[in-house]
Amino acid sequence: MIGEALTLQALEKRYDKTVAIEDFSLGIRAGEFLSILGPSGSGKTTLLTMIAGFETPSSGMIKIGPRDVTYLAPNKRNIGMVFQRYALFPHLSVAANVAFPLRMRGIAEAAIKRKVDAVLEQVHLEAYAKRYPRQLSGGQQQRVAVARAIIFEPPVLLMDEPLGALDRKLREKLQFEIKNLQQRLGATVVYVTHDQEEALTMSDRVAVVAAGRLAQIGSPIELYRSPTSAFVGDFIGRMNFLEATYAGHHGGRHAIRMRDGGVVTIDTADSRPAAFSAGQSVSLAVRPERLSLAPQGRDRGALLTGTIEASVFAGSFFLFLVRPYGETAALWQVQMPADPLSGNLRQGDHVDIVPEHGALRLFEKSGA
Ligand SMILES: Nc1ncnc2c1ncn2[C@@H]1O[C@H](COP(=O)(O)OP(=O)(O)O)[C@@H](O)[C@H]1O
Ligand SMILES: [Mg+2]
Structure with a gap:
């Protein structure tokens, strides 16, 4: 298919005898918000770390746009990533955390400063630039992580249960903020969650994963109305x-x-x-x-x-x-x-x- 931002072709990942991902094929459109939804242990993180390049597939292919990146190093893939635990640098200020990907790329300081200000404003943290991660709440730390992931305008943004450590109220607020930001940026997002409500409310399409395999993919309404297996019917709603x-x-x-x-x-x-x-x-x-x-x-x-x-x-x-x-x-x-x-x-x-x-x-x- 033409115009896909990300393509997974017959991906497989084995750890010794454990088959974590099996025969997994999926095309993600540019600008699409796609959730990977499945129970704990179904292979969601394995899938995301292969896309990011931290794990190598046992077989199959990963493409970003038209380019085969299956064996490319993570820092060459130009992918933004947000993890469940904020993974901020504790000894760096908010501004320095957010600036990090640009410094790695050798961008001029004046341009970095401008970009950091703009991104912090987008995640409503402009007043917190000089603080350190330990001086922020969990929700604020996760906003910093999002800012750091979007600052270099990656074509694909991966999020692995980014709100999993937050309480319900805050989670709902940040769901809304992330969705809103994704739409404003026109970003392509692959969002991992085990929470079906989160997947249904945020996504254009949801890919349901069961035991390392793609059980069904479709819009939230399609999955709810026309599950193709008892597993999907039971897991959604x-x-x-x-x-x-x-x-x-x-x-x-x-x-x-x-x-x-x-x-x-x-x-x-x-x-x-x-x-x-x-x-x-x-x-x-x-x-x-x-x-x-x-x-x-x-x-x-x-x-x-x-x-x-x-x-x-x-x-x-x-x-x-x-x-x-x-x-x-x-x-x-x-x-x-x-x-x-x-x-x-x-x-x-x-x-x-x-x-x-x-x-x-x-x-x-x-x-x-
Ligand atoms: N580094 C690893 N070594 C061995 N087994 C692993 C490793 N990472 C994940 N697995 C196994 O792969 C399966 C999928 O794990 P994971 O991708 O973390 O699932 P999820 O993110 O959906 O909870 C599990 O059975 C897990 O134990
Ligand atoms: Mg996981």
Whole structure:
């Protein structure tokens, strides 16, 4: 593809027997904010350190623009990097920390001074130039790290859980600031996080990583609405699962046999075009906000029946936890708007769990 700022081609990284990254291919557009989202240990940092050049891939290729940089030294790649721990030089002032990449490049002092002032203003730290890192809060230190990473205007900026050490309020504020700065600069950002909310709110696209592999890539809305695996459905937002058996096609619909022997059918358009075979174990999945509860026996579209074990009032909605009959499966979560109907439901009530039309999804039973 033309115009990609960063290209990863069939990247692989092995440490002895550990395969940290496997068959990983991805193209990142210029000006794009892309998040790498995955659980701890899934290979996110390994991926970023290979892009930065601190680790060499076992195989595969990394390109910045049209240029192959797979074996190029980190300081030749022109990449800005922000780490989870601020990694500032403790003996240098804020201004000197931020100036560091320019001094390394032998830029004239007068030009450095101008550039440092401008960048500190962009991260709202112009009054702190003479301070030392230990005299700053965590959020301020991380802003210094961001300033240092953007001062030489790198074509690609890498961030590895940069807000992971901060408390929630501050994290949300800095998420907004970083996103805002990225848009003003038109910078290409690869942002690593294990926090799905952070990934969804900040990114143009999100790459979900599971055990060293790319599980799915897409816009936040695509990933939320159309996960292609149980893993992604479960990792992004909340999802209820029901183990069942695939029974076959009937008139353009999938037929699924439940544990109690009942059969439900779902539109093929609503689920993956994967080739399921009769007798195969599958997972039926549905999001809590696409379910509602009705007094037992009232609704013929019920997927399950069960007992309300708990209800949580969350202002604009209720979250009900329902124990399905005859299922050893986990409690089901049902989210309903707070209205007279949901307000009348009580703990211990026997209820039908009713999915919205088109809300059910079908996945291969996840092995891992
Ligand atoms: N230097 C290393 N030597 C051996 N194994 C490593 C090394 N770095 C990472 N790993 C392993 O690679 C896997 C991915 O780690 P990492 O990239 O740090 O994951 P994440 O950043 O998603 O938490 C883990 O199993 C980890 O133990
Ligand atoms: Mg990591």
